[in-house]
Amino acid sequence: MKILNYDTVIIGGGPAGIAAAIRTTELGLKSVFLENRDVLGGIPLQCVHPGFGLHYFREDLTGTEFITRLIDKLEKTGVEYIVKAYVHSVEYKDFDKKIVNVITPRGVLKINTKTVVFTTGARERHIFEIGVVGDRPDGIYTAGEAQTLMDIYGILPGKEVVIVGSGDVGLIMARRFALEGAKVKAVVEILPYPGGLMRNVMQCLIDFNIPLLLQHTVVKVVGRKRVERIVVAKVDKDLKPIKGTEFEIPCDTLVISAGLRPYIDLLEKLEVVVDPSTGGPVVNEYLETSVPGVFVAGNALVINDLVDYAVEQGELAAEGVKIFIENNGIPTKTWRKIRKGKSIRLAVPHMVSGERDVILYARVSIPEKNVFVEIPEIGFKMFSFGVRPAEMLRLRLGKEMFSKLSDNVNEITLEVKPR
Amino acid sequence: MKTAELVCIVCPASCNLKVYLEDNDLKIEGASCPRGVEFAKNEVMNPVRYVMSVVKVRGGDMPTVSVITRKPVPKDCIWRVMEALANVEIEAPVEIGDIVLRDICGTDIVATRRVKKL
Numbered sequence: 330m331k332i333l334n335y336d337t338v339i340i341g342g343g344p345a346g347i348a349a350a351i352r353t354t355e356l357g358l359k360s361v362f363l364e365n366r367d368v369l370g371g372i373p374l375q376c377v378h379p380g381f382g383l384h385y386f387r388e389d390l391t392g393t394e395f396i397t398r399l400i401d402k403l404e405k406t407g408v409e410y411i412v413k414a415y416v417h418s419v420e421y422k423d424f425d426k427k428i429v430n431v432i433t434p435r436g437v438l439k440i441n442t443k444t445v446v447f448t449t450g451a452r453e454r455h456i457f458e459i460g461v462v463g464d465r466p467d468g469i470y471t472a473g474e475a476q477t478l479m480d481i482y483g484i485l486p487g488k489e490v491v492i493v494g495s496g497d498v499g500l501i502m503a504r505r506f507a508l509e510g511a512k513v514k515a516v517v518e519i520l521p522y523p524g525g526l527m528r529n530v531m532q533c534l535i536d537f538n539i540p541l542l543l544q545h546t547v548v549k550v551v552g553r554k555r556v557e558r559i560v561v562a563k564v565d566k567d568l569k570p571i572k573g574t575e576f577e578i579p580c581d582t583l584v585i586s587a588g589l590r591p592y593i594d595l596l597e598k599l600e601v602v603v604d605p606s607t608g609g610p611v612v613n614e615y616l617e618t619s620v621p622g623v624f625v626a627g628n629a630l631v632i633n634d635l636v637d638y639a640v641e642q643g644e645l646a647a648e649g650v651k652i653f654i655e656n657n658g659i660p661t662k663t664w665r666k667i668r669k670g671k672s673i674r675l676a677v678p679h680m681v682s683g684e685r686d687v688i689l690y691a692r693v694s695i696p697e698k699n700v701f702v703e704i705p706e707i708g709f710k711m712f713s714f715g716v717r718p719a720e721m722l723r724l725r726l727g728k729e730m731f732s733k734l735s736d737n738v739n740e741i742t743l744e745v746k747p748r
Numbered sequence: 749m750k751t752a753e754l755v756c757i758v759c760p761a762s763c764n765l766k767v768y769l770e771d772n773d774l775k776i777e778g779a780s781c782p783r784g785v786e787f788a789k790n791e792v793m794n795p796v797r798y799v800m801s802v803v804k805v806r807g808g809d810m811p812t813v814s815v816i817t818r819k820p821v822p823k824d825c826i827w828r829v830m831e832a833l834a835n836v837e838i839e840a841p842v843e844i845g846d847i848v849l850r851d852i853c854g855t856d857i858v859a860t861r862r863v864k865k866l
Binding site: 374377378379391393394397479480481482483508509510527528530531532536714715717 | 754755757759762780797798799800801802803804810811812814815816823826830844860861862
């Protein structure tokens with residue numbers, strides 16, 4: 330077994346990981362970057378639609394173009410990386426010593442490192458998590474699985490499709506199925522409003538005359554070998570199916586697009602504190618978790634709706650690693666907690682220092698028009714014509730805003746208020 | 749008279765727009781800013797979309813290459829693009845920006861993924 334020593338190990342070869350690996354290498358840190366698949370890139374490799382990189386490259390690129398550019402940048406930067414590297418475990422020895430045990434084609438590696446950056450992405454919520462009963466025949470896919478089949482392998486998974494969930498992935502797959510000649514019979518959404526961006530509702534559903542069934546849910550799958558039909562019902566205010574409203578939709582394929590959850594299995598074993606509202610770890614503004622020297626970025630931290638945000642978080646975590654190593658730990662002594670006020674469902678990071686500018690990512694709980702997004706304690710106030718749960722808020726808080734704040738204030742409140 | 753209902757996607761306000769068209773005379777209701785009026789006008793007079801798909805690749809490290817129209821094409825051209833792509837197969841290697849199909853609906857169809865030769 331080889332024993333190696335590094336400043337940082339970055340786990341997970343998607344956009345956040347690539348960005349973190351480029352940045353740590355640029356900052357002169359001895360870094361190694363691990364990916365368990367045989368290629369770098371992660372999910373954007375199978376995203377053939379445009380809408381990527383408007384912030385980061387200031388161009389509208391497809392996911393595939395975006396990630397190729399990022400990988401080319403990584404190769405040019407000379408990042409050390411290993412593919413087909415399966416991280417078996419991470420051991421916490423001390424605040425500046427962790428051991429990453431990795432199984433690779435070249436053998437088992439034991440990597441000593443001061444810090445670890447987790448960029449392990451998300452997993453898809455599956456059919457067993459959304460209360461669908463009945464048969465379990467062929468023809469049930471998650472949206473991501475359907476996307477891999479269609480857009481990597483060129484295989485159409487089915488001809489008559491029903492999609493559960495109107496998040497962006499579900500909407501985009503509805504369009505891909507329609508374009509490739511399948512009949513998308515319905516997109517079923519349990520909430521009273523679509524889960525995805527409005528432009529995706531327009532360009533993916535309305536363009537192709539695909540019905541969107543709001544306040545409905547799939548309650549049952551029927552089929553012997555293959556899906557034959559599904560049973561849909563209306564839901565009440567508590568999102569429970571209403572008896573007597575059931576109807577059937579004949580189809581051969583059911584696509585589950587019921588949202589993503591941060592993939593944090595290894596982090597949970599390290600006993601990081603988890604925020605139930607994001608499903609990811611609690612972090613400070615350096616994206617360090619409750620375990621010193623363990624950082625997290627991208628969808629493993631919080632489900633982002635733009636790849637640009639995942640990349641930005643990868644870079645932020647890399648800068649956090651640099652500061653951690655230079656100061657033998659993050660030097661901040663007092664943190665201010667971000668409290669979730671009215672209409673705020675989640676906010677990341679959870680703690681800020683006020684010592685430097687910070688970017689806050691947040692999601693609202695309900696759609697509202699003509700509102701102010703506010704943090705009254707520091708006088709932050711931003712007008713918005715409309716906020717929607719599907720569209721993440723990204724707020725930049727200047728450090729000068731914190732100067733008015735007295736030292737004994739240890740909490741600031743993010744909230745949405747009507748104009 | 750032609751009418752259409754749209755949701756404006758210019759900004760997050762997501763205004764519900766109603767468009768009435770009679771002999772090239774356009775009336776737009778519901779927009780709270782001029783950008784919404786412009787959006788509705790384009791959507792009704794000349795709606796365009798990017799069209800994307802994948803085509804088979806022989807001899808590459810990936811079984812398909814993703815492709816897109818270089819420019820957005822008129823909405824009623826979408827199916828012409830998809831039909832033209834249905835039977836296309838190309839040979840690896842493929843680089844991003846390589847032309848996969850030339851001159852269709854006023855644009856070219858280009859590769860958006862790199863496929864290395866095996």
